[in-house]
Amino acid sequence: MSADLEFYFDFSSPYGYFASLRVDRVAEAAGRQTVWKPFLLGVVFKDTGARPLAQVPLKGPYSIHDWHRLARYQGCPWVLPDPFPIPTQAAARAFYWLESTDAELAKRFARACYHAYFGEGRSIMAPQAVADVGASLGIAPDDLLDAVAASGWKDKLKEETEAAIRRGVFGSPFFFVDGEGFWGSDRLDMVAEWLARGGW
Amino acid sequence: MSADLEFYFDFSSPYGYFASLRVDRVAEAAGRQTVWKPFLLGVVFKDTGARPLAQVPLKGPYSIHDWHRLARYQGCPWVLPDPFPIPTQAAARAFYWLESTDAELAKRFARACYHAYFGEGRSIMAPQAVADVGASLGIAPDDLLDAVAASGWKDKLKEETEAAIRRGVFGSPFFFVDGEGFWGSDRLDMVAEWLARGGW
Numbered sequence: 001m002s003a004d005l006e007f008y009f010d011f012s013s014p015y016g017y018f019a020s021l022r023v024d025r026v027a028e029a030a031g032r033q034t035v036w037k038p039f040l041l042g043v044v045f046k047d048t049g050a051r052p053l054a055q056v057p058l059k060g061p062y063s064i065h066d067w068h069r070l071a072r073y074q075g076c077p078w079v080l081p082d083p084f085p086i087p088t089q090a091a092a093r094a095f096y097w098l099e100s101t102d103a104e105l106a107k108r109f110a111r112a113c114y115h116a117y118f119g120e121g122r123s124i125m126a127p128q129a130v131a132d133v134g135a136s137l138g139i140a141p142d143d144l145l146d147a148v149a150a151s152g153w154k155d156k157l158k159e160e161t162e163a164a165i166r167r168g169v170f171g172s173p174f175f176f177v178d179g180e181g182f183w184g185s186d187r188l189d190m191v192a193e194w195l196a197r198g199g200w
Numbered sequence: 201m202s203a204d205l206e207f208y209f210d211f212s213s214p215y216g217y218f219a220s221l222r223v224d225r226v227a228e229a230a231g232r233q234t235v236w237k238p239f240l241l242g243v244v245f246k247d248t249g250a251r252p253l254a255q256v257p258l259k260g261p262y263s264i265h266d267w268h269r270l271a272r273y274q275g276c277p278w279v280l281p282d283p284f285p286i287p288t289q290a291a292a293r294a295f296y297w298l299e300s301t302d303a304e305l306a307k308r309f310a311r312a313c314y315h316a317y318f319g320e321g322r323s324i325m326a327p328q329a330v331a332d333v334g335a336s337l338g339i340a341p342d343d344l345l346d347a348v349a350a351s352g353w354k355d356k357l358k359e360e361t362e363a364a365i366r367r368g369v370f371g372s373p374f375f376f377v378d379g380e381g382f383w384g385s386d387r388l389d390m391v392a393e394w395l396a397r398g399g400w
Contacts, residue, residue: 048257057248058370062381069380072400073390170258180269181262186386190273200272 005032005191006176008164010041011088011110013172014067017118019185020111021076023175026188030195032177036099036107038092039161041172048170052085070185077119086117086125089157090148094130096156097147098139109137205232205391206376208364210241211288211310213372214253214267217318219385220311221276223375226388230395232377236299236307238292239361241372248370252285270385277319286317286325289357290348294330296356297347298339309337 005027009016027034045051053063064080071078091113099106112133116122124130127148131141147153164174168181175182175191178199182191194200205227209216227234245251253263264280271278291313299306312333316322324330327348331341347353364374368381375382375391378399382391394400 044258048259049251050256051249056250056370058244058365058368059248062368062370062383065381066383069400165258168258168262170256170262181265183262183266184386186384186390189389190386200269 003032003178004035005030005195006035006037008037008039008169008172008174008176010172011038011091011113011117011124012085013041014063014118015185016172017114018067018070018074018076019173019175019188020114021074022185022188023173024107026192026195029192032195034107035103036095036110037160037164038088038095038110038157039164039169039172040088040092040157042087043161044165044170047165050170054084077115079118079121081117081121081123083123083125086123088124089154090127090130091124091133092157092160093148093150093153094134094144096160097144097150097153098134105137105139109134109139112137203232203378204235205230205395206235206237208237208239208369208372208374208376210372211238211291211313211317211324212285213241214263214318215385216372217314218267218270218274218276219373219375219388220314221274222385222388223373224307226392226395229392232395234307235303236295236310237360237364238288238295238310238357239364239369239372240287240289240292240357242287243361244365244370247365250370254284277315279318279321281317281321281323283323283325286323288324289354290327290330291324291333292357292360293348293350293353294334294344296360297344297350297353298334305337305339309334309339312337 007023009020024034054060067078067080095106095110098109113124116133117124124133127145131144134144135141171183173185177191177194180194207223209220224234254260267278267280295306295310298309313324316333317324324333327345331344334344335341371383373385377391377394380394
Protein backbone atom coordinates (compact mmCIF):
# COMPACT_ATOMS: atom_id res chain seq x y z
CA MET A 1 0.00 0.00 0.00
CA SER A 2 1.22 3.45 -0.82
CA ALA A 3 1.89 6.06 1.80
CA ASP A 4 -0.94 8.21 3.04
CA LEU A 5 -2.27 11.62 2.24
CA GLU A 6 -2.70 13.28 5.63
CA PHE A 7 -5.44 15.88 5.90
CA TYR A 8 -5.25 18.30 8.84
CA PHE A 9 -8.32 20.44 9.44
CA ASP A 10 -10.33 22.32 12.03
CA PHE A 11 -14.08 21.64 12.07
CA SER A 12 -14.72 25.40 12.09
CA SER A 13 -12.60 26.07 8.98
CA PRO A 14 -14.55 26.79 5.77
CA TYR A 15 -11.51 26.02 3.63
CA GLY A 16 -11.21 22.75 5.54
CA TYR A 17 -14.83 22.00 4.65
CA PHE A 18 -14.26 22.70 0.96
CA ALA A 19 -11.17 20.49 0.99
CA SER A 20 -12.99 17.71 2.84
CA LEU A 21 -15.30 17.31 -0.15
CA ARG A 22 -12.37 16.67 -2.51
CA VAL A 23 -9.48 15.18 -0.59
CA ASP A 24 -10.50 11.52 -0.78
CA ARG A 25 -11.00 11.68 -4.56
CA VAL A 26 -7.54 13.22 -4.94
CA ALA A 27 -6.02 10.42 -2.87
CA GLU A 28 -7.96 7.63 -4.58
CA ALA A 29 -6.94 8.84 -8.04
CA ALA A 30 -3.36 8.22 -7.00
CA GLY A 31 -4.04 4.95 -5.18
CA ARG A 32 -3.49 6.53 -1.78
CA GLN A 33 -5.37 6.43 1.50
CA THR A 34 -6.36 9.53 3.43
CA VAL A 35 -5.74 9.99 7.11
CA TRP A 36 -7.96 12.70 8.57
CA LYS A 37 -6.49 14.75 11.42
CA PRO A 38 -8.75 17.28 13.14
CA PHE A 39 -6.87 19.76 15.31
CA LEU A 40 -7.57 23.02 17.14
CA LEU A 41 -6.68 25.98 14.97
CA GLY A 42 -7.11 28.38 17.88
CA VAL A 43 -4.18 26.73 19.68
CA VAL A 44 -2.04 27.06 16.55
CA PHE A 45 -3.04 30.73 16.18
CA LYS A 46 -1.70 31.41 19.68
CA ASP A 47 1.71 30.34 18.38
CA THR A 48 1.59 32.26 15.10
CA GLY A 49 -0.27 35.36 16.26
CA ALA A 50 -2.91 34.80 13.59
CA ARG A 51 -6.58 35.68 14.11
CA PRO A 52 -9.72 34.02 12.78
CA LEU A 53 -10.01 34.99 9.12
CA ALA A 54 -13.39 36.68 9.34
CA GLN A 55 -12.01 39.10 11.95
CA VAL A 56 -9.06 40.33 9.90
CA PRO A 57 -9.54 43.72 8.19
CA LEU A 58 -9.83 43.41 4.38
CA LYS A 59 -9.08 39.69 4.50
CA GLY A 60 -12.30 38.96 6.41
CA PRO A 61 -14.75 40.40 3.84
CA TYR A 62 -12.70 38.84 1.03
CA SER A 63 -12.83 35.42 2.65
CA ILE A 64 -16.60 35.53 3.14
CA HIS A 65 -17.05 36.47 -0.52
CA ASP A 66 -14.58 33.77 -1.52
CA TRP A 67 -16.44 31.05 0.42
CA HIS A 68 -19.67 31.82 -1.43
CA ARG A 69 -17.78 31.81 -4.72
CA LEU A 70 -15.99 28.55 -3.89
CA ALA A 71 -19.30 26.89 -2.99
CA ARG A 72 -20.71 27.82 -6.41
CA TYR A 73 -17.46 26.65 -8.02
CA GLN A 74 -17.52 23.25 -6.30
CA GLY A 75 -21.31 23.01 -6.54
CA CYS A 76 -21.65 22.14 -2.87
CA PRO A 77 -24.01 23.18 -0.07
CA TRP A 78 -22.89 26.30 1.77
CA VAL A 79 -24.16 28.46 4.60
CA LEU A 80 -22.08 31.00 6.53
CA PRO A 81 -23.05 29.74 9.98
CA ASP A 82 -23.86 31.88 12.98
CA PRO A 83 -22.10 31.66 15.40
CA PHE A 84 -18.85 31.43 13.43
CA PRO A 85 -16.12 30.51 14.15
CA ILE A 86 -16.77 28.14 17.05
CA PRO A 87 -14.65 25.97 19.37
CA THR A 88 -14.55 22.45 17.95
CA GLN A 89 -13.21 20.36 20.79
CA ALA A 90 -16.34 18.21 21.00
CA ALA A 91 -16.36 17.18 17.33
CA ALA A 92 -12.60 16.61 17.24
CA ARG A 93 -12.54 14.47 20.39
CA ALA A 94 -15.47 12.43 19.12
CA PHE A 95 -13.61 11.94 15.85
CA TYR A 96 -10.53 10.45 17.52
CA TRP A 97 -12.70 8.26 19.75
CA LEU A 98 -14.48 6.85 16.68
CA GLU A 99 -11.24 6.55 14.73
CA SER A 100 -9.71 4.31 17.39
CA THR A 101 -12.10 1.55 16.39
CA ASP A 102 -13.32 2.49 12.88
CA ALA A 103 -11.41 4.99 10.74
CA GLU A 104 -13.99 4.97 7.96
CA LEU A 105 -16.85 5.68 10.36
CA ALA A 106 -14.79 8.53 11.82
CA LYS A 107 -14.44 10.07 8.34
CA ARG A 108 -18.17 9.71 7.68
CA PHE A 109 -18.79 11.37 11.03
CA ALA A 110 -16.40 14.20 10.15
CA ARG A 111 -18.16 14.76 6.82
CA ALA A 112 -21.51 14.80 8.59
CA CYS A 113 -20.24 17.37 11.12
CA TYR A 114 -18.92 19.59 8.32
CA HIS A 115 -22.20 19.22 6.43
CA ALA A 116 -24.25 20.12 9.52
CA TYR A 117 -22.19 23.24 10.18
CA PHE A 118 -21.36 24.59 6.72
CA GLY A 119 -23.98 22.83 4.63
CA GLU A 120 -26.95 23.49 6.92
CA GLY A 121 -25.73 26.14 9.34
CA ARG A 122 -26.30 24.02 12.45
CA SER A 123 -23.79 24.70 15.21
CA ILE A 124 -21.60 21.75 16.22
CA MET A 125 -20.13 23.50 19.23
CA ALA A 126 -22.09 21.77 22.02
CA PRO A 127 -21.41 18.11 22.80
CA GLN A 128 -25.14 17.42 22.40
CA ALA A 129 -25.11 18.89 18.89
CA VAL A 130 -22.19 16.61 18.01
CA ALA A 131 -24.04 13.66 19.54
CA ASP A 132 -27.03 14.50 17.32
CA VAL A 133 -24.79 14.35 14.26
CA GLY A 134 -23.40 11.03 15.46
CA ALA A 135 -26.89 9.65 16.09
CA SER A 136 -27.75 10.22 12.43
CA LEU A 137 -24.97 7.69 11.67
CA GLY A 138 -26.14 5.22 14.29
CA ILE A 139 -23.58 6.19 16.92
CA ALA A 140 -24.97 5.91 20.44
CA PRO A 141 -25.28 9.48 21.81
CA ASP A 142 -24.42 8.55 25.39
CA ASP A 143 -21.24 6.78 24.33
CA LEU A 144 -20.20 9.78 22.26
CA LEU A 145 -20.94 12.20 25.12
CA ASP A 146 -18.90 10.07 27.50
CA ALA A 147 -15.98 10.07 25.06
CA VAL A 148 -16.12 13.84 24.57
CA ALA A 149 -15.95 14.36 28.34
CA ALA A 150 -13.23 11.76 28.94
CA SER A 151 -9.73 12.97 29.83
CA GLY A 152 -8.23 10.37 27.50
CA TRP A 153 -9.79 11.92 24.39
CA LYS A 154 -9.06 15.44 25.63
CA ASP A 155 -5.42 14.42 25.91
CA LYS A 156 -5.46 12.75 22.49
CA LEU A 157 -6.70 15.94 20.80
CA LYS A 158 -4.15 18.00 22.70
CA GLU A 159 -1.38 15.65 21.56
CA GLU A 160 -2.57 15.70 17.94
CA THR A 161 -2.69 19.51 17.96
CA GLU A 162 0.79 19.72 19.46
CA ALA A 163 2.06 17.19 16.93
CA ALA A 164 0.53 19.25 14.13
CA ILE A 165 2.38 22.35 15.34
CA ARG A 166 5.63 20.38 15.59
CA ARG A 167 5.15 19.36 11.95
CA GLY A 168 4.66 22.99 10.93
CA VAL A 169 0.89 23.09 10.50
CA PHE A 170 -0.23 26.72 10.80
CA GLY A 171 -3.58 26.75 9.00
CA SER A 172 -6.54 24.64 7.89
CA PRO A 173 -6.55 22.68 5.70
CA PHE A 174 -2.98 21.41 5.62
CA PHE A 175 -1.84 18.31 3.73
CA PHE A 176 1.21 16.06 3.94
CA VAL A 177 2.30 13.71 1.18
CA ASP A 178 5.70 12.05 1.07
CA GLY A 179 6.89 14.37 3.84
CA GLU A 180 5.84 17.48 1.88
CA GLY A 181 3.46 19.92 3.50
CA PHE A 182 0.90 21.87 1.47
CA TRP A 183 -1.28 24.59 2.96
CA GLY A 184 -4.73 25.52 1.75
CA SER A 185 -7.62 24.05 -0.18
CA ASP A 186 -6.20 25.92 -3.20
CA ARG A 187 -3.31 23.49 -3.16
CA LEU A 188 -5.26 20.28 -3.65
CA ASP A 189 -4.63 20.37 -7.41
CA MET A 190 -0.92 20.70 -6.73
CA VAL A 191 -1.10 17.84 -4.24
CA ALA A 192 -2.78 15.75 -6.95
CA GLU A 193 0.02 16.59 -9.35
CA TRP A 194 2.65 15.82 -6.73
CA LEU A 195 1.07 12.39 -6.26
CA ALA A 196 0.78 11.76 -10.00
CA ARG A 197 4.36 12.78 -10.77
CA GLY A 198 5.94 11.52 -7.57
CA GLY A 199 7.11 15.03 -6.75
CA TRP A 200 9.37 17.42 -8.60
CA MET B 201 -11.37 45.35 -26.31
CA SER B 202 -12.29 43.24 -23.31
CA ALA B 203 -11.92 44.50 -19.78
CA ASP B 204 -8.60 44.16 -18.07
CA LEU B 205 -6.98 41.71 -15.73
CA GLU B 206 -5.49 43.88 -12.99
CA PHE B 207 -2.41 42.54 -11.27
CA TYR B 208 -1.51 44.06 -7.88
CA PHE B 209 1.91 43.17 -6.52
CA ASP B 210 4.77 44.29 -4.31
CA PHE B 211 8.26 44.03 -5.79
CA SER B 212 9.45 42.27 -2.62
CA SER B 213 6.76 39.55 -2.80
CA PRO B 214 7.94 36.10 -3.94
CA TYR B 215 4.38 35.03 -4.76
CA GLY B 216 4.07 38.24 -6.79
CA TYR B 217 7.20 37.22 -8.67
CA PHE B 218 5.85 33.75 -9.43
CA ALA B 219 2.56 35.25 -10.62
CA SER B 220 4.33 37.86 -12.76
CA LEU B 221 5.76 35.06 -14.88
CA ARG B 222 2.28 33.70 -15.71
CA VAL B 223 -0.25 36.53 -15.52
CA ASP B 224 0.13 37.85 -19.06
CA ARG B 225 -0.28 34.37 -20.57
CA VAL B 226 -3.47 33.88 -18.55
CA ALA B 227 -4.85 37.20 -19.80
CA GLU B 228 -3.83 36.64 -23.41
CA ALA B 229 -5.47 33.21 -23.52
CA ALA B 230 -8.76 34.98 -22.74
CA GLY B 231 -8.16 37.94 -25.06
CA ARG B 232 -7.58 40.28 -22.13
CA GLN B 233 -5.00 42.92 -21.36
CA THR B 234 -3.11 43.08 -18.09
CA VAL B 235 -2.73 46.22 -16.03
CA TRP B 236 0.15 45.94 -13.58
CA LYS B 237 -0.24 47.75 -10.26
CA PRO B 238 2.74 47.76 -7.89
CA PHE B 239 1.87 48.84 -4.36
CA LEU B 240 3.49 48.88 -0.93
CA LEU B 241 2.55 45.76 1.00
CA GLY B 242 4.06 47.20 4.20
CA VAL B 243 1.43 49.97 4.21
CA VAL B 244 -1.33 47.41 3.75
CA PHE B 245 0.10 45.27 6.56
CA LYS B 246 -0.21 48.26 8.93
CA ASP B 247 -3.97 48.11 8.29
CA THR B 248 -4.35 44.36 8.61
CA GLY B 249 -1.81 43.69 11.36
CA ALA B 250 -0.02 41.18 9.11
CA ARG B 251 3.72 40.67 9.20
CA PRO B 252 6.17 39.78 6.44
CA LEU B 253 5.69 36.06 5.71
CA ALA B 254 9.23 34.98 6.46
CA GLN B 255 8.94 36.39 10.01
CA VAL B 256 5.78 34.47 10.96
CA PRO B 257 6.32 31.36 13.13
CA LEU B 258 5.63 28.10 11.23
CA LYS B 259 4.35 30.02 8.17
CA GLY B 260 7.79 31.52 7.53
CA PRO B 261 9.72 28.24 7.17
CA TYR B 262 6.83 26.78 5.16
CA SER B 263 6.84 29.73 2.77
CA ILE B 264 10.58 29.53 2.15
CA HIS B 265 10.27 25.82 1.38
CA ASP B 266 7.23 26.55 -0.81
CA TRP B 267 9.08 29.19 -2.84
CA HIS B 268 11.84 26.72 -3.72
CA ARG B 269 9.21 24.12 -4.62
CA LEU B 270 7.21 26.59 -6.71
CA ALA B 271 10.33 27.63 -8.60
CA ARG B 272 10.98 24.01 -9.52
CA TYR B 273 7.29 23.61 -10.41
CA GLN B 274 7.28 26.64 -12.70
CA GLY B 275 10.80 25.96 -13.95
CA CYS B 276 11.90 29.53 -13.29
CA PRO B 277 15.01 31.15 -11.82
CA TRP B 278 14.87 31.53 -8.05
CA VAL B 279 17.11 32.87 -5.31
CA LEU B 280 15.98 33.73 -1.78
CA PRO B 281 17.56 37.18 -1.72
CA ASP B 282 19.43 38.76 1.16
CA PRO B 283 18.26 41.23 2.39
CA PHE B 284 14.65 40.11 2.21
CA PRO B 285 12.07 41.57 2.35
CA ILE B 286 13.05 45.09 1.29
CA PRO B 287 11.25 48.43 0.85
CA THR B 288 10.29 48.78 -2.80
CA GLN B 289 9.37 52.44 -3.16
CA ALA B 290 12.09 53.11 -5.72
CA ALA B 291 11.06 50.34 -8.14
CA ALA B 292 7.35 51.09 -7.76
CA ARG B 293 7.73 54.84 -8.32
CA ALA B 294 9.92 54.20 -11.36
CA PHE B 295 7.26 51.83 -12.67
CA TYR B 296 4.49 54.43 -12.54
CA TRP B 297 6.79 57.04 -14.08
CA LEU B 298 7.51 54.73 -17.01
CA GLU B 299 3.88 53.64 -17.30
CA SER B 300 2.73 57.22 -17.79
CA THR B 301 4.36 57.21 -21.21
CA ASP B 302 4.81 53.51 -22.12
CA ALA B 303 2.82 50.80 -20.32
CA GLU B 304 4.64 47.95 -22.11
CA LEU B 305 8.06 49.32 -21.20
CA ALA B 306 6.88 49.63 -17.60
CA LYS B 307 5.93 45.92 -17.58
CA ARG B 308 9.28 44.93 -19.08
CA PHE B 309 10.96 47.03 -16.41
CA ALA B 310 8.87 45.36 -13.68
CA ARG B 311 9.81 41.91 -14.98
CA ALA B 312 13.47 42.95 -15.04
CA CYS B 313 13.25 44.20 -11.43
CA TYR B 314 11.66 40.94 -10.30
CA HIS B 315 14.26 38.94 -12.21
CA ALA B 316 17.12 40.93 -10.66
CA TYR B 317 15.79 40.43 -7.14
CA PHE B 318 14.35 36.91 -7.16
CA GLY B 319 16.07 35.46 -10.21
CA GLU B 320 19.59 36.72 -9.43
CA GLY B 321 19.42 37.84 -5.80
CA ARG B 322 20.44 41.44 -6.55
CA SER B 323 18.79 43.95 -4.21
CA ILE B 324 16.51 46.51 -5.86
CA MET B 325 16.10 48.60 -2.72
CA ALA B 326 18.39 51.52 -3.57
CA PRO B 327 17.37 53.96 -6.31
CA GLN B 328 20.74 53.35 -7.98
CA ALA B 329 20.08 49.60 -8.12
CA VAL B 330 16.73 50.30 -9.78
CA ALA B 331 18.43 52.70 -12.19
CA ASP B 332 20.88 49.91 -13.10
CA VAL B 333 17.96 47.62 -13.94
CA GLY B 334 16.41 50.40 -16.03
CA ALA B 335 19.69 51.03 -17.82
CA SER B 336 19.69 47.42 -19.04
CA LEU B 337 16.47 48.31 -20.89
CA GLY B 338 17.85 51.56 -22.30
CA ILE B 339 16.20 53.82 -19.73
CA ALA B 340 18.38 56.84 -18.88
CA PRO B 341 19.53 56.39 -15.26
CA ASP B 342 19.45 60.10 -14.41
CA ASP B 343 15.87 60.45 -15.62
CA LEU B 344 14.83 57.44 -13.57
CA LEU B 345 16.62 58.74 -10.46
CA ASP B 346 14.91 62.11 -10.86
CA ALA B 347 11.51 60.43 -11.14
CA VAL B 348 12.10 58.26 -8.07
CA ALA B 349 12.94 61.37 -6.03
CA ALA B 350 10.08 63.51 -7.38
CA SER B 351 7.14 64.25 -5.11
CA GLY B 352 4.74 63.62 -7.98
CA TRP B 353 5.70 59.94 -8.27
CA LYS B 354 5.86 59.55 -4.50
CA ASP B 355 2.27 60.80 -4.38
CA LYS B 356 1.22 58.55 -7.25
CA LEU B 357 2.48 55.43 -5.45
CA LYS B 358 0.81 56.56 -2.22
CA GLU B 359 -2.48 57.04 -4.08
CA GLU B 360 -2.23 53.66 -5.80
CA THR B 361 -1.52 51.92 -2.48
CA GLU B 362 -4.47 53.69 -0.81
CA ALA B 363 -6.69 52.81 -3.76
CA ALA B 364 -5.59 49.16 -3.48
CA ILE B 365 -6.60 49.12 0.20
CA ARG B 366 -9.96 50.72 -0.63
CA ARG B 367 -10.53 47.91 -3.15
CA GLY B 368 -9.77 45.32 -0.49
CA VAL B 369 -6.25 44.29 -1.49
CA PHE B 370 -4.53 42.75 1.55
CA GLY B 371 -1.78 40.65 0.01
CA SER B 372 0.46 40.17 -3.00
CA PRO B 373 -0.36 39.14 -5.65
CA PHE B 374 -3.99 40.18 -5.92
CA PHE B 375 -6.01 40.09 -9.14
CA PHE B 376 -9.22 41.76 -10.29
CA VAL B 377 -11.32 40.57 -13.21
CA ASP B 378 -14.87 41.73 -13.86
CA GLY B 379 -14.99 43.29 -10.41
CA GLU B 380 -13.97 40.01 -8.73
CA GLY B 381 -10.90 39.97 -6.51
CA PHE B 382 -8.66 36.91 -6.25
CA TRP B 383 -5.80 36.65 -3.78
CA GLY B 384 -2.65 34.64 -4.31
CA SER B 385 -0.57 33.16 -7.09
CA ASP B 386 -2.39 29.89 -6.32
CA ARG B 387 -5.53 31.43 -7.74
CA LEU B 388 -4.27 32.15 -11.25
CA ASP B 389 -5.78 28.90 -12.56
CA MET B 390 -9.13 29.92 -11.09
CA VAL B 391 -8.77 33.39 -12.63
CA ALA B 392 -8.15 31.69 -15.98
CA GLU B 393 -11.28 29.62 -15.54
CA TRP B 394 -13.29 32.67 -14.51
CA LEU B 395 -12.17 34.40 -17.71
CA ALA B 396 -12.90 31.36 -19.87
CA ARG B 397 -16.38 30.76 -18.41
CA GLY B 398 -17.31 34.39 -17.82
CA GLY B 399 -17.71 33.75 -14.13
CA TRP B 400 -19.92 31.34 -12.22
